[in-house]
Amino acid sequence: MASVLTIRGGVPLRGKVSVRGAKNLVPKAMVASLLGNDPSLLRNVPEIKDVEVVTSLLRLHGVEVTKDPVTGDLSLDPTKVKTAQMKDIDAHAGDSRIPILFCGPLIHAIGEAFIPDLGGCKIGDRPIDYHLDVLRQFGAVVEKREGGISISAPKGLKGAKLSLPYPSVGATEQVLLTATRAEGITELSGAAIEPEIMDLIAVLQKMGAIISVQTDRVIRIEGVPHLSGFNHRALPDRNEAASWASAALVTQGDIYVEGAMQPDLTAFLNTYRRIGGAFDIDDEGIRFYHTGGKLSPLVLETDVHPGFMTDWQQPLVVALTQAAGVSIVHETVYENRFGFTQALIRMGASIQVHRECLGSIPCRFGQRNFLHSAVISGPTQLQGTDIDIPDLRGGFSHLIAALAANGTSRVTGIELINRGYERFQSKLENLGADFDIA
Ligand SMILES: CC(=O)N[C@H]1[C@@H](OP(=O)(O)OP(=O)(O)OC[C@H]2O[C@@H](n3ccc(=O)[nH]c3=O)[C@H](O)[C@@H]2O)O[C@H](CO)[C@@H](O)[C@@H]1O
Numbered sequence: 118m119a120s121v122l123t124i125r126g127g128v129p130l131r132g133k134v135s136v137r138g139a140k141n142l143v144p145k146a147m148v149a150s151l152l153g154n155d156p157s158l159l160r161n162v163p164e165i166k167d168v169e170v171v172t173s174l175l176r177l178h179g180v181e182v183t184k185d186p187v188t189g190d191l192s193l194d195p196t197k198v199k200t201a202q203m204k205d206i207d208a209h210a211g212d213s214r215i216p217i218l219f220c221g222p223l224i225h226a227i228g229e230a231f232i233p234d235l236g237g238c239k240i241g242d243r244p245i246d247y248h249l250d251v252l253r254q255f256g257a258v259v260e261k262r263e264g265g266i267s268i269s270a271p272k273g274l275k276g277a278k279l280s281l282p283y284p285s286v287g288a289t290e291q292v293l294l295t296a297t298r299a300e301g302i303t304e305l306s307g308a309a310i311e312p313e314i315m316d317l318i319a320v321l322q323k324m325g326a327i328i329s330v331q332t333d334r335v336i337r338i339e340g341v342p343h344l345s346g347f348n349h350r351a352l353p354d355r356n357e358a359a360s361w362a363s364a365a366l367v368t369q370g371d372i373y374v375e376g377a378m379q380p381d382l383t384a385f386l387n388t389y390r391r392i393g394g395a396f397d398i399d400d401e402g403i404r405f406y407h408t409g410g411k412l413s414p415l416v417l418e419t420d421v422h423p424g425f426m427t428d429w430q431q432p433l434v435v436a437l438t439q440a441a442g443v444s445i446v447h448e449t450v451y452e453n454r455f456g457f458t459q460a461l462i463r464m465g466a467s468i469q470v471h472r473e474c475l476g477s478i479p480c481r482f483g484q485r486n487f488l489h490s491a492v493i494s495g496p497t498q499l500q501g502t503d504i505d506i507p508d509l510r511g512g513f514s515h516l517i518a519a520l521a522a523n524g525t526s527r528v529t530g531i532e533l534i535n536r537g538y539e540r541f542q543s544k545l546e547n548l549g550a551d552f553d554i555a
């Protein structure tokens with residue numbers, strides 16, 4: 118039976134949490150291990166669902182994945198890689214978005230790949246057209262199959278001149294993971310340059326890849342015939358760090374986030390300061406806290422890096438319900454990422470969502486039927502309610518709203534939180550949250 122979290126709100130969260138390797142890097146570095154001729158070691162690995170899913174998929178393909186019982190470090194030995202049974206792969210349909218990144222590495226390793234239908238947060242259509250377009254330009258042949266796609270490259274994978282219509286994180290990673298061992302040179306323009314992508318490039322460079330990141334979102338990759346294993350400590354999860362920072366603001370608390378790194382959070386920290394949140398930075402992490410004063414409303418647009426990351430948006434919107442005045446948030450990365458506001462409205466928040474681009478730059482979703490701008494008026498006292506968590510970040514925002522609310526909330530669907538927040542229940546307990554789970 119699914120767990121129900123009963124939260125008694127109104128307690129400021131205070132204390133320390135640690136964030137480990139980034140959800141948006143670790144599973145991809147695990148996939149990169151398939152490209153090596155020998156074993157890799159990945160450190161700072163969190164216990165989250167996507168790591169479990171990728172571990173299972175790698176094992177199905179003959180990769181030996183061993184976890185150090187003390188440190189949690191993963192060793193990944195791809196030397197016996199093999200074709201997996203389709204029915205076993207099928208069992209992972211809908212689990213995660215990472216399987217699409219197996220395409221290039223599996224074609225290099227065994228000549229073919231079967232990719233199950235993807236999962237991930239339901240925050241828009243999330244098509245994979247860019248992925249398939251770039252793979253075809255490398256020479257891959259893609260066939261739609263029941264429950265997924267089959268992909269192979271009868272004439273091998275060859276470097277290509279590629280351009281993305283939008284700087285997609287996943288499609289950029291697809292190009293990196295495919296081009297490093299493709300024959301010849303690949304030049305990608307319109308690339309995404311998120312910190313997690315830079316860390317994946319660091320992993321690939323350790324393996325022997327030749328990749329240069331040039332100006333104006335151009336990445337150039339010189340294909341090499343062989344790669345070795347890597348030894349890498351994953352960069353910490355900046356999105357989890359930003360979530361705890363918002364939790365401190367929403368609950369009028371004070372949270373030290375060990376592992377939060379200033380350079381990866383620049384845009385977030387600017388916004389946090391504008392809204393009236395305070396932070397102190399040291400070498401190991403960042404302390405985020407509410408000063409006791411009023412929070413200020415603001416106008417915010419999500420964007421690709423180095424802009425304000427879309428995954429920071431939902432928890433911060435909860436903080437904006439506590440700011441004195443009218444805030445505007447224009448979501449420009451996903452067309453449908455405001456569904457979570459329905460529950461906040463039921464809790465007493467004043468939020469209207471609009472189809473227009475309420476930002477400085479019209480985005481891809483304007484003049485279409487997408488509710489992608491939000492107007493938030495505050496401050497409003499939130500009231501506890503029953504909530505069924507819709508997705509990872511929306512779910513976290515519901516949790517912190519419930520933690521700040523008057524009264525009791527009953528929260529279901531909390532399994533989704535495990536996709537991106539390692540041991541969140543014990544972290545909440547350490548921060549003094551008043552809840553129980555049944
Ligand atoms: C596991 C992982 O790393 N997930 C992150 C990754 O998701 P993911 O890699 O899926 O996100 P993308 O950057 O690819 O998506 C950005 C936009 O491009 C569109 N698009 C993407 C691919 C494609 O083939 N066609 C297409 O139209 C998407 O629908 C979306 O509107 O980057 C997102 C944007 O920073 C983050 O929110 C996710 O947390």
Ligand SMILES: C=C(OP(=O)(O)O)C(=O)O
Nearest residue numbers: 214237238428509510537
């Ligand atoms: C959208 C997210 O993740 P995914 O791409 O894995 O669904 C997220 O981490 O907020």
